[in-house]
Amino acid sequence: MDRQQEHVLRSIEERDIRFIRLWFTDVLGILKSVAIAPAELENAFSEGIGFDGSSIQGLARVSESDMIAKPDPSTFQALPWRGGRQGTARIFCDILTPEGEPAPADPRNVLKRALAAAADAGFTFHTSPEVEFYLFEHKEDPSAPLTPIDTAGYFDHVARGLGHDFRREAIALLESMGISVEFSHHEAGPGQNEIDLRYADALSTADNIMTFRTVVKEVALERGFVASFMPKPMADQPGSGMHTHLSLFEDDTNAFHAAGAEYQLSATGRSFMAGLLWHSHEIAAVTNQFVNSYKRLWGGNEAPSYVCWGHNNRSALVRVPMHKPSKGQSVRAEYRGLDASANPYLAFAVLLRAGLKGVREGYELPEEAEDNVWALSDGERRALGIDPMPGSLEQATQAMERSELVADTLGEAVFQHFLENKRREWSDYRAQVTAYELSRLGMI
Numbered sequence: 001m002d003r004q005q006e007h008v009l010r011s012i013e014e015r016d017i018r019f020i021r022l023w024f025t026d027v028l029g030i031l032k033s034v035a036i037a038p039a040e041l042e043n044a045f046s047e048g049i050g051f052d053g054s055s056i057q058g059l060a061r062v063s064e065s066d067m068i069a070k071p072d073p074s075t076f077q078a079l080p081w082r083g084g085r086q087g088t089a090r091i092f093c094d095i096l097t098p099e100g101e102p103a104p105a106d107p108r109n110v111l112k113r114a115l116a117a118a119a120d121a122g123f124t125f126h127t128s129p130e131v132e133f134y135l136f137e138h139k140e141d142p143s144a145p146l147t148p149i150d151t152a153g154y155f156d157h158v159a160r161g162l163g164h165d166f167r168r169e170a171i172a173l174l175e176s177m178g179i180s181v182e183f184s185h186h187e188a189g190p191g192q193n194e195i196d197l198r199y200a201d202a203l204s205t206a207d208n209i210m211t212f213r214t215v216v217k218e219v220a221l222e223r224g225f226v227a228s229f230m231p232k233p234m235a236d237q238p239g240s241g242m243h244t245h246l247s248l249f250e251d252d253t254n255a256f257h258a259a260g261a262e263y264q265l266s267a268t269g270r271s272f273m274a275g276l277l278w279h280s281h282e283i284a285a286v287t288n289q290f291v292n293s294y295k296r297l298w299g300g301n302e303a304p305s306y307v308c309w310g311h312n313n314r315s316a317l318v319r320v321p322m323h324k325p326s327k328g329q330s331v332r333a334e335y336r337g338l339d340a341s342a343n344p345y346l347a348f349a350v351l352l353r354a355g356l357k358g359v360r361e362g363y364e365l366p367e368e369a370e371d372n373v374w375a376l377s378d379g380e381r382r383a384l385g386i387d388p389m390p391g392s393l394e395q396a397t398q399a400m401e402r403s404e405l406v407a408d409t410l411g412e413a414v415f416q417h418f419l420e421n422k423r424r425e426w427s428d429y430r431a432q433v434t435a436y437e438l439s440r441l442g443m444i
Contacts, residue, residue, distance in 0.1 A: 004073040005045045008091070012038045015078055017087040022049060022069050023210065024093045025107050026056050027417055028289065029343025031210055033090075034069065044071050048096060053103070067103060069093040075207055077177040081218050092207050105413040107345035111203055114349035114409060118356060123248040123255060125352050128182070128199040128332075131212060131340050132240035134233055135166060135191045136226045146233060148191025149225055156186050162223075163193055170219045171195065177215075179208045188301065189237040199245070202352065206344035209242075213340075229340040231288070231296035239296025239303060242340040245321070246351065247332040248272065248359075257328035263311055263320045264331050270365040273309055273318050273333050275358020276351065277366070280307050280317060280337065282403035283350040284389060285396040285422055286410075287338045291429045294392050296339055300374070304336040307387045308369035315373040317389070337389065346410065346418075353409040393429075397422045 012020070020041055021033045034051065036044060053067030075092040095106035102109040118125050137147040149162045158164065167184045174181055180198035187194045195216075197208055213229060220227035232239040248255040248268065256269030265273075288297060297303050302314045310316035319334040338347055357363075366385060373386060381388075390396035397419060400406050407415045 001042070001045065002073075005042075008073045008076045009038075009042060011076065011078075012041065012089065015087055015089075017078065017089045019088045020044075020071075021079070021088060021090045022071055022093050023090050024069060024095055025210060025343060025345065027105065027107060027343065027346070027414055028421065029107065029210075029341075029346070031214065032056060035088075041071070044069075045073065048093075053095070066098050068096040068098065068100070070096050077211075080173045080176045081215075081222070090211070092210075104411045105417070107343055107414070108203070108206070110410055110414060111206060111345040111349045113411075114352045115202060118248070118352060121356060121360070122250055123356075125202045125348070126199050126247050126249060127202045127205045127348060128197060128245040129205065129209060129338075129344075130183075130194055130196045130241075130243045130245075131209070131229075132187055132192060132194045132242065133216060133340060134189065134228045134230070134240060135163065135193060135220060136228060136233075138221075138224050138226050148189070150186075151190045152186045153190075154186065154188040158186070161186075162225075163191070166219060166223060166225070167193060167195060169223075170216055173215050173219065174212065177211065179211060187238070187240075189234070189240075192238065192240065199247075202348045206348055209344040231290065231293045231339040231341055232299055235295075235299075238301040239299050240340050241296065241303070241336065242338045242342065243334055243336045244338050244348075244351075245332045245334050246272075246355070248355075254329045254331055256333065257331040259328065264328060265320055266331075268359055269331065269333065271358040271361075271363050272355035273320075273358070274363035274365040275355040276318050276333070276335060277307050277309060278358065278363055279350075279354035279403070279405055281387075281390055281396070281399040282406050283354055283400070284337070285393065285400040286350045286406065286418070287335075287342055287347050288390075288396065289342055289393075289422070291393045291425060293339050293341065294390065294396070297337070297389055298391060302374075305389055306369075306373045306381060307389060308373055308384075309365065310369045313369055313372070316369055346414070350406055350409050353405060357405060392426075393422060394426045397426065 017038055019035050021035050024032050048068035048070040050068055071091040071093050078089045094108055095103040097103055135149045152158050163186050171181045181195055182198045183196040185194055216227045256266055257264055258266035298305055304317040308316050309318040311320050317337050321334050401419055
């Protein structure tokens with residue numbers, strides 16, 4: 001038994017932890033959980049816990065159903081909202097085959113493979129997400145109209161506001177679990193909030209996002225609210241994105257920094273950004289995986305509908321944020337297309353591999369978009385070489401199925417299952433008769 005495992009077992013005894021929840025995700029990023037008693041954890045560390053992988057979305061075929069969940073001791077944390085009752089902790093798992101090999105369809109393993117490709121090129125990959133979400137009043141009737149918990153707007157400070165108290169409690173729980181928060185504030189929509197997580201390696205960030213969603217939903221339920229990470233829950237209000245800051249490091253040096261260059265952005269940083277732009281259509285079905293995602297992308301409110309980059313341009317898909325000239329380590333790219341409903345393991349994997357391909361093949365970054373891209377005409381955008389993002393999940397899926405990059409990144413099992421799931425979602429959606437249609441055509 002290694003030292004990390006010994007530390008976890010000692011912590012469980014000292015904290016009187018009674019239940020250990022083993023966490024992992026399916027291909028769509030839905031959190032899965034199985035609880036074990038503390039007495040079983042030592043055996044779980046050495047041998048794992050067997051389960052039926054064919055019952056988990058995209059994880060295994062029926063003929064290959066036996067899978068093993070192996071806890072990663074570095075991810076152990078007590079769940080603070082259970083502290084007043086019987087103690088509960090969580091540990092993320094890697095999914096293995098019965099032979100002990102990493103399961104090809106495990107999303108966490110997909111990201112690990114992408115990070116290994118970065119390491120082979122001499123890089124580590126760091127990410128920092130800005131997670132947006134809505135808080136709605138809880139209603140017994142799920143078909144009732146959504147009612148936000150407040151009517152505040154961007155950066156509004158509301159005395160004794162429900163959002164203030166909510167964010168304070170959620171952040172306190174996150175930081176008690178070792179998840180550092182940089183900023184929090186009310187967003188532009190009524191009941192909409194944003195909490196930004198501090199930079200970390202991409203695997204830790206993906207684990208943190210899964211924990212973040214759970215914490216936010218738990219705190220919301222305790223306060224009688226409903227938290228939603230849906231990309232566009234209300235047609236007439238801003239969507240919820242997950243703008244994510246990205247950078248590559250070579251040891252302790254930021255590979256995106258070059259003193260004296262424009263925006264202090266290095267050739268590596270420029271080529272990485274070019275890779276994000278060049279492959280944005282191919283990866284969109286992963287970064288924006290639901291029908292509803294495209295209602296956010298094309299819903300206005302500075303959503304990144306077009307493939308371009310800029311410095312202070314918040315209509316761009318990729319942005320180079322402001323930074324202090326004396327802090328080269330802070331130079332980064334911000335990918336604004338990602339939404340908060342994505343599977344973070346798969347999303348970070350395709351973003352990384354797209355950027356790395358740009359670096360490896362020396363992609364040239366196109367001219368910067370200085371204007372509000374939304375305000376330009378179609379002709380002006382064409383003249384500038386600015387293409388639109390996919391307009392629907394169908395278009396994104398068609399772009400993905402032609403992509404060697406995404407197929408190689410996800411692996412055959414995840415790639416094929418993901419495509420099948422998205423085709424089925426689009427087919428189901430097309431068959432629906434919506435309230436919009438009834439209101440426009442119901443009397444014909």
